[in-house]
Amino acid sequence: MGKHVLRADKRPVNTKHTVRELRKKGYVPGVLYGSKIGNIPIKIAERDLSRVGGAHVIEVTLPQGSYPAVIREIQKHPVNGEIHHVDLQQVDLNKKIRTEIPIQVTGTPVGIKMGGVLQLGERSVEVEALPAEIPDYLEADITALEIGDKYTVSDLQKTTPLKIISELDSVIAVVVAPRTAETIEEEQTAPELPHGDPVVENGQE
Incomplete structure (x- = not known):
């Protein structure tokens, strides 16, 4: 695994x-924090x-030194x-931490070639390392x-x-059988009861 270096600089305390x-200048405001350094407001390109x-x-490299760190949260504009x-x-670096790791799904399930449909579940897992x-x-x-198989944590x-700390029975991927044309047609043509009409069972209302 290569070394990831991120250059940062101190920034003024937040005001709008x-x-x-x-942001107009292409920087992202942030904070670098830890038990030994406190909270350091920073800006990153x-x-x-x-x-x-x-x-x-x-x-993370700052003018006063370098610090090993992990990204805990990135806030993005919703649009x-x-x-x-x-x-x-x-x-x-000598103590284990818990963090979320993305899951990269690879391969084409044999069930897809049999007409199955792939459904994806969990996109990341929490690990301790x-x-x-x-x-x-x-x-x-x-x-x-x-078809019918699933891949779990x-x-x-x-x-x-x-x-891995996440629930081991959580589903990452599953291949399900497709709905048949007859099933879809039945759902589309099933009669609807008029509003207000009672349901009759065994000849009684």
């Missing part, structure tokens, strides 16, 4: 004006931040996806799934030495 000016996404450890704020947590052991993502190979756990 300063934050707006930072958005183009640099976009390149280092993932759960891995990032070396245009613009990054509004980022939280980075300093970590101790030393910071240096955290990968960018975990790969879930679903090639062997037939338990299956993913068998492929990695990392300790």
Whole structure:
């Protein structure tokens, strides 16, 4: 795994004006925090931040020094996806941490070739590991799934030495049988009872 370096600079304490000016200049406001450094308001070039996404450890460099950290939260605009704020947590490389890791689903299930339909579930899992052991993502190979088969977090756990904290029975992917044309037609043509008419069972209202 390559080393991810993110250059940052200190910034003034948040005001609407300063934050707006930072974004106009292509910077993202954020905070780097930790038990040994407290809270440091920072600014990061958005183009640099976009390149280092993932759960891995990032070396955040400031004028006063460098700090190993992980991204804890990225706030984005709900419409245009613009990054509004980022939280980075300093970590101790010798202590395990818990963090979310994205799941990358690979392969085309054999059930798809049999007419099945793929449905995806969990997109990430929580793991506990030393910071240096955290990968960018975990790969879930679903090639062997037939119709009715599912790939769970338990299956993913068998492929990695990392300790997964998420529920092991959570579904990552499942291949289901398609609805037949007859079933769809029956649903579309099923008669509806007039509003207000009682349902009659065994000849009684």
